[in-house]
Amino acid sequence: MDKQQLIDCHERIKPFIHNTPVLTSHLMDEMAGAQLFFKCENFQRMGAFKMRGAANAIMQLTEGQKRNGVVTHSSGNFAQALSLAAQSLGVKAHIVMPKNAPQVKKDAVRGYGGIIVECEPTLQAREHESKQIEEKYGATFIHPSNDDAVILGQGTAGKELLELHPDLDYVITPVGGGGLIAGTALAVAYFGKNCKTIGGEPFEVDDAYRSLLSGTIEGNTTINTTADGLKTQLGDRNFPIIQKHVERIIRVTEEEIVSAMRLIWERLKIVCEPSSAVALAAILREKEAFKNQKLGVIISGGNVDLDHLPFQKNF
Template sequence: MYIPTFENMLEAHERIKPHINRTPVRTSKFLNELTGAELFFKCENFQEPGAFKVRGASNAVFGLSDEQAKHGVATHSSGNHASCLSYAAMLRGIPCNVVMPSTAPQAKKDTVRRYGGIITECEPSTTSREATFAKVQEATGGDFVHPYNDPRVIAGQGTCAREFMEQVDGLDIAMAPVGGGGMISGTCLTLSHMAPEVQIIAAEPEQADDAMRSFKAGYIIADDAPKTIADGLLVPLKERTWHFVSNHVTDILTASEEEIIDAMKLTWKHLRVVMEASSAVPLATILKNKDRFAGKRVGVILTGGNVDLDKLPWTLN
């Protein structure tokens, strides 16, 4: 099993710079006062496809040789990786086939199709997703770009933390949501070299808390079909991401569905950016554990902003 290196991250950053945005960092006096911490939000929702995953996807797509690229790329994803891989494939001019759960937000399906991605739907479970994907890849021959358990993807996601360290000095804690663990692994990869003194804390929904239970147990625990409004955090850790989580993450904190929705609304109102429910989980856990974060300089990665405006979480029963 190949584990990406810090040098892989540096190479990835040079490769993808023409295809990504160097996203801004936003602050809010209100949220600082509310939490008792200094919060710095890295706005990956401002990437062109609306999510941080364009980093890893672009590194994989533009790292292919012409011979490898001729059959395109393929993946399975609940939304943002599918969108970002379709976007990167469109830029390179190669096909992209994606398997998506039938329950994925319509906004994310629309984005995939806008970038030329070809969608095959599956049942909303890890088992169905992987079985359907095996058939699609056999039929298309596309290079498999796993949403997170791929060294190219992890190296690409690590470029976000590199930029963050260049934009904000003296962070005590870095936070990101965790599902499969691509972003948190990339963060670990980068910070363990650039700023090993920074604690890395992952945030997860209570209703999809397999990473937290894995962290406590010391081995991967995989739920097949969890249900949460944070639809980007439905998948389990895999071997590569578990390597980073188990070796470099300080803690994993969880938040309830109501706490996630409240944090999402607060961020929309006071940070004035559109973010999806998965991105609100870190702030929800900070609000839930104020004593732990009080007086700290905390970097929070806002991972995505692809929201179905007709189905906002606070409008659903």
């Protein structure tokens, strides 16, 4: 995936996405000992960066493929992103969701026109149901993170950030399935000036950290993290990009994630989800490494269950 492909992707999806704002805070800069520039994808359509990749993936399909619709399996943001992107482009979207997915997320998917098929909460069940839909309707499967068109789409957030602040030293993103950090790393490589990409990841799901060390895609034995958007693992399309272009991954504790999330809510006055806070948590954990640097921070999304905030007291 070269520089021109990323430029073409951005032009293609512009009518269907928001160029989200970049926020700053003097207090946050003082706390971090660095200059922070927050790219607020929580203000993106459907509330997360994944709208970018979903729109690009659908727009790359043939007319025949579009007529037959698309399918994905997701319990979270990509389910909503593909539904909204498909609705915007006049395409039918089938969404395989686990039965135990939060009702608020199912409601959002249906609100965007997605056709939900429920399944057991296992990867095998998700893949089986998706395959059934592919065969029944001729729908095209679009993976939430391990798809070239999706990766390019996600990279446009970093491209916009660097167009506004071309002199950044680092861009830090959360790491889940790998689509965002891979796309961001491409944007940094093509549009940055001596800029590097770093990932933030919970200790509880540190498969990407271990994958970079071992050179092979690792899995997780537990997914006990409040950062629910980061429970997935890397794929064969995004991992080589991460290996080539990502400098390192910083792991953070659950307490650091919650603290960083609360800080964003209190100081930036914006709603972000726990997964988004992982990037800031990584910076605060290793402040000395980033001292006096200019840091781009991708706030990946703002879709939260307001009845179950991780820093909420029980009254």
